[in-house]
Amino acid sequence: MKAGTRILIDDGKVRLNVLEAGDDQIVSEVKVGGTVTDNKGVNVPDIVVPIPALTEKDRDDLQFALEQKTDWIALSFVQRPEDVAEARSLIGEKAALLAKIEKPAAIDRLNDIIELADAVMVARGDLGVELPPEAVPPLQNRIVACARQYGKPVVVATQMLESMVTSPTPTRAEVSDVATAIYDGADAVMLSAESATGQYPIEAVQMMDRIANSVEHDPAYQARIHFTQTKLEPTTADALAGSARQIAHTVSAKSMVCFTSSGSTARRIARERPTVPTLAMSASMITARRMGLIWGVYAVHTRDVSNFEEMVEKGKRMALRHRIAEGGDRLVLMAGVPFGVSGSTNVLHVVRIIGDELEKYSRSKV
Numbered sequence: 001m002k003a004g005t006r007i008l009i010d011d012g013k014v015r016l017n018v019l020e021a022g023d024d025q026i027v028s029e030v031k032v033g034g035t036v037t038d039n040k041g042v043n044v045p046d047i048v049v050p051i052p053a054l055t056e057k058d059r060d061d062l063q064f065a066l067e068q069k070t071d072w073i074a075l076s077f078v079q080r081p082e083d084v085a086e087a088r089s090l091i092g093e094k095a096a097l098l099a100k101i102e103k104p105a106a107i108d109r110l111n112d113i114i115e116l117a118d119a120v121m122v123a124r125g126d127l128g129v130e131l132p133p134e135a136v137p138p139l140q141n142r143i144v145a146c147a148r149q150y151g152k153p154v155v156v157a158t159q160m161l162e163s164m165v166t167s168p169t170p171t172r173a174e175v176s177d178v179a180t181a182i183y184d185g186a187d188a189v190m191l192s193a194e195s196a197t198g199q200y201p202i203e204a205v206q207m208m209d210r211i212a213n214s215v216e217h218d219p220a221y222q223a224r225i226h227f228t229q230t231k232l233e234p235t236t237a238d239a240l241a242g243s244a245r246q247i248a249h250t251v252s253a254k255s256m257v258c259f260t261s262s263g264s265t266a267r268r269i270a271r272e273r274p275t276v277p278t279l280a281m282s283a284s285m286i287t288a289r290r291m292g293l294i295w296g297v298y299a300v301h302t303r304d305v306s307n308f309e310e311m312v313e314k315g316k317r318m319a320l321r322h323r324i325a326e327g328g329d330r331l332v333l334m335a336g337v338p339f340g341v342s343g344s345t346n347v348l349h350v351v352r353i354i355g356d357e358l359e360k361y362s363r364s365k366v
Contacts, residue, residue: 001018001021001026001044001047002018002021002047003018003019003020003021004017004018004046005017005018005021005044005046005047006018006044006045006046007026007028007042007043007044008042008043008044008045008129008130009036009040009041009042009043010034010036010037010040010041011041011043011125011126011129012043012129013032013034014030014032014033014034014036015030015031015032016028016029016030016031017029017031041126043126043129043130045104045129045130045131048079048080048105049077049079052083052086053075053076053077053078053079053083053086053087054075054083054086054087054090059090062087062090062091065095066091066094066095069094070095071095071096071286071289071290071292072095072096072097072098072118072119072290072293073087073091073095073096073097073098074098074099074100074121075087075097075098075099075100075117076100076102076123077100077102077103077126078099078100078101078102078103078106078113079103079105079106080105080106080109080113081109081112081113081115081116083099084097084099084113084116084117085116088116096118096119096290097117097118097119098117098118098119098120098121098153098155099113099114099116099117099119099120099121100120100121100123101113101120101121101122101123101127101143102123102124102125102126102127102130103126103127103130104127104130104131107139107142110142110143110146111146111150114146114147114150114152115150117152118152118153118290119147119152119153119154119155119187119293120143120147120152120153120154120155121154121155121156121157121190122139122140122143122144122154122155122156122157122186123157123158124136124140124156124157124158124159125157125158125159125192127139128158140156140181140184141184144156144181144184144185144186144228145184145185145228148185148228148230148271149228149230149231151230151267151268151270151271152267153187153188153267153270153293153294153295154186154187154188155186155187155188155189155190155293156181156184156186156188156189156190157189157190157191157192158190158192159192159193160174160177160178160181160189160190160191160192160194160208161174161178161191161194161204161207161208162174162193162194164194164198164200164203164204164207165193165194165197165198165199165200166198166199167200168200168203169203169207170204170207175207175211178208178211178212179211179214179215182211182212182215182216183215183221183224183225184224184225184228185225185228185273185295186295187270187293187294187295188293188295189208189212191204191205191208222273222275225273226273230271230272236345236346237264237265237268237336237345237346238268240334240345240346240347240348241265241268241269241271241272241334241345242272243348244256244269244272244274244332244334244348245269245272245273245274245275247332247348247350248274248275248276248332249274249275251330251332251350252330253276253329253330253331253332253350254276254319254324254325254326254329254330254331255276255277255278255279255319255324255325255329255331255332256269256274256276256277256278256279256331256332256333256334257278257279257280257281257315257318257319257331257332257333257334258278258279258280258281258333258334258335258345259280259281259282259305259311259314259315259335260280260281260282260287260291261282261283261284261287262287263280263282263287263290263291263294264345265280265334265335265336265345266278266280266291266294266297266299267294268345269296269297269334270294270295270296270297273295273296274296276296277296277297277298277324278296278297278298279298279300279315279318279319279322279324279331280294280297280298280299280300281299281300281301281302281314281315281318282299282300282301282302283301283302283303283304283305284301285301287299288300288301289301298322298324300318300322302314302318308335308337308347308349311333311335312333312349312351315331315333315351316331316351316353319331319353320353325353326353327353327354328352328353328354329352329353330350330351330352330353331350331351331352331353332348332349332350333347333348333349333350333351334347334348334349335347335349
């Protein structure tokens, strides 16, 4: 701490300015007073707090979460890439890691943080406390765009339908806020207090779902989400993902289909924001569950396949079984040969479901 540093308590409701800072005490002036109760947050937006993002209690909680086979771990108060690296060393491959961007210091190292994490969250609560409110919307747009460039899922959260904590309906401004995040191309939008402590949790979820469906059926939606241009890496997998989106649009395919062991192929497809859903099949239940966060992906856990022909048959069968496609529809398939090798996507194939296959697949097992 140093003279002039701001201290914000309880989401900025109480505001102090530091006058003097010694080794064991701080003298501050109350700029905005109020009642301070237990367990309220403290923000110091003017400095990088010289403590790790993970406390000893966090480490214990993290170990417990991993023992429960949690799919995703969200890391709060990330300030630097080292915070993500520390969490990664503790988590290993036991769960996917989502970095919550809620500290101004994280913005300066945003690219490095996104590169290390499996996904990011625009946590607008603390971000809006430590920064002027008008600075948050441009940062939200920047974080979403950056995550999309890296092909990492991005979640927008906090106060999206805040009035529904106590009201059965949201304000029109809140509805527009949720819609804006979806138009920007966020992979997911998240409720907080609305479903954690609110009086209308079911209604809040239903409202969020209706907003998302309304936006995604807007004829202008596809043009809006492609305002953010995702530059393809010079790899075969990226080239095929970009081509697959264009082919699916040109031939009016009903779905993209891929078989993936790590989820990498599904992420590459989602990065291009195709006009149709992606049926992502995996022999790994862990991978299938984690893919639930990825934009436009319908994940299915199924038995492994050993060759391309088997994958084509399974893709058709699963598309019919899960009512993603029907007789006469085209599917665009992506896969890696040889099978079982992560990151080897090198095949793009277009198939049509013919009438004779409908009865055959309806009798077959998964």
